[in-house]
Amino acid sequence: MSKKLISIEDAKKWTKNYQDNMKSGDAKAFLISCETIIDILKEMKVIQETKAGITLNDVENSSIRAYLAVNPSQTKANGQTLVMVGTKKDSSGVERDIVEGEVNPPYSRSEVNGSGTFDFIVPCPDRCDENSPLNH
Structure with missing residues (x-):
């Protein structure tokens, strides 16, 4: 599975x-x-639904990037949120954002559905796990 797992001790310290x-x-x-x-993985065509089920495509060259942002209309958590975008590696190995307005994208512009940016994030405080060892 993931090669980026960290210990709970490191997670608690960080x-x-x-x-x-x-x-x-x-x-x-x-x-x-x-x-x-x-939704992001579907837009990136990493996940495709077929009659036979779900197909995974180009997983090794695809990622999701989260930008730290402030939404002025959000009252919780000082408006802090994440703007999430799918990425695709270009020929030099750089993960490029799959978003409207990307300069010389390594994908067809028709692959971008809308702006390519997502914010469905719920901040903590508001929706926190009070029992988590990571919630100090």
Whole structure:
């Protein structure tokens, strides 16, 4: 599975370090629905539904990038959110955003559905797991 797993001890240290240094009201975490991830993967054509089931395509050259952002109309977590985009490696191995306006994209512009950007993030505080060892 994932080659990027970290120990719970590291996760606790890293999240405590961040949470000890954040400003009052800042987001501790973001809840990201699986539906959002699947929508991004479908747009990227990494997941394709067929009559036979689900097909995975080009997984090794595809990623999801999350940009830190502030949504001025969001009242929770100082408006902090993540803007998520699918990426695809170009010929030099750089993960390029699959978004409207990308310069010389390594994909067909017709592959972008809408802007290519997603924000279905629910911040913590608001939807936190109070029992998590990562919630300090």
